[in-house]
Amino acid sequence: MKRLVPLSNTPSYVERYLRIRDSKSADVRVELESIHRPIVRQYDSYALQAASRNLEVVRRSQRCATSANALRHCYDSPTNALRALKKEIKELQPRRQLKYCPMCGVTLPKTFDHYMPAARFPEYAVMALNLIPCCSQCNSIKDDDWLSTSGERQFLHLYFDCIPEEQYLFVQLLSSADMRGVGASFELRRPSGFRRNKWSLLTSHYKRLKLLERFSEEGNEEIAEVLAGCKAHLQAGGGSASLLLQNLANDRATVYGDSHWRTVLMRALSTYSRLDQLIPLI
Numbered sequence: 001m002k003r004l005v006p007l008s009n010t011p012s013y014v015e016r017y018l019r020i021r022d023s024k025s026a027d028v029r030v031e032l033e034s035i036h037r038p039i040v041r042q043y044d045s046y047a048l049q050a051a052s053r054n055l056e057v058v059r060r061s062q063r064c065a066t067s068a069n070a071l072r073h074c075y076d077s078p079t080n081a082l083r084a085l086k087k088e089i090k091e092l093q094p095r096r097q098l099k100y101c102p103m104c105g106v107t108l109p110k111t112f113d114h115y116m117p118a119a120r121f122p123e124y125a126v127m128a129l130n131l132i133p134c135c136s137q138c139n140s141i142k143d144d145d146w147l148s149t150s151g152e153r154q155f156l157h158l159y160f161d162c163i164p165e166e167q168y169l170f171v172q173l174l175s176s177a178d179m180r181g182v183g184a185s186f187e188l189r190r191p192s193g194f195r196r197n198k199w200s201l202l203t204s205h206y207k208r209l210k211l212l213e214r215f216s217e218e219g220n221e222e223i224a225e226v227l228a229g230c231k232a233h234l235q236a237g238g239g240s241a242s243l244l245l246q247n248l249a250n251d252r253a254t255v256y257g258d259s260h261w262r263t264v265l266m267r268a269l270s271t272y273s274r275l276d277q278l279i280p281l282i
């Protein structure tokens, strides 16, 4: 897992919002013009608190809440201006970064999550920093849930929160006695020096999105695909399958991070003692 690159404030986040607001019908536009000042205050507050990883302190705006429908209409009824914003967010990310959902790393990110839920914070419905590319499964699991009952954030904000550079996701491979299948069991381990409060947020993210379970579910198919690639490599006269996997793992680590589950799985397979016995069985 790696952080995403946030859009810069040039042009400002408010200007980007205005492009969307001004592409709406006159009745929506007029209503939103009447709450412009509270919207600007809320935008400023978001940018400030997000940068210091303190979004939980941002309070709802009662004034904005009175125009919730008009604000949410900006997202729910997309215009070219909103499509352009989404495109800009995606195109800013490093190449291949969005091949997998940034929140889980499992599937394509075909939707956008509102980090601060639009149901409670309609003013952030099209705020650039509040829109996180993600897959539909993560989006539906997270839904409007973002704070615990004690007011702590439960999910990583992929533009701002800290993610350890050191490996923190590990896997144990277990092959069945007849060697017909390999299971994968994932676990999280806090890197020394990574602060406990940041670790608590990261583990909450994994727990709430059921990521370890999802990785294990996907693990068998992923292993079969990797081994099939090794077999084709050997049949074509390629050298060591272990070396191939190490190189592929290094490539995935560069793009997706050392703790992306596919990186971790590939690296574990590259040093797996029964690798040479497994490949012919594919």
Ligand SMILES: [Zn+2]
Pocket: 101, 102, 103, 104, 105, 106, 107, 134, 135, 136, 137, 138, 139
């Ligand atoms: Zn996802």
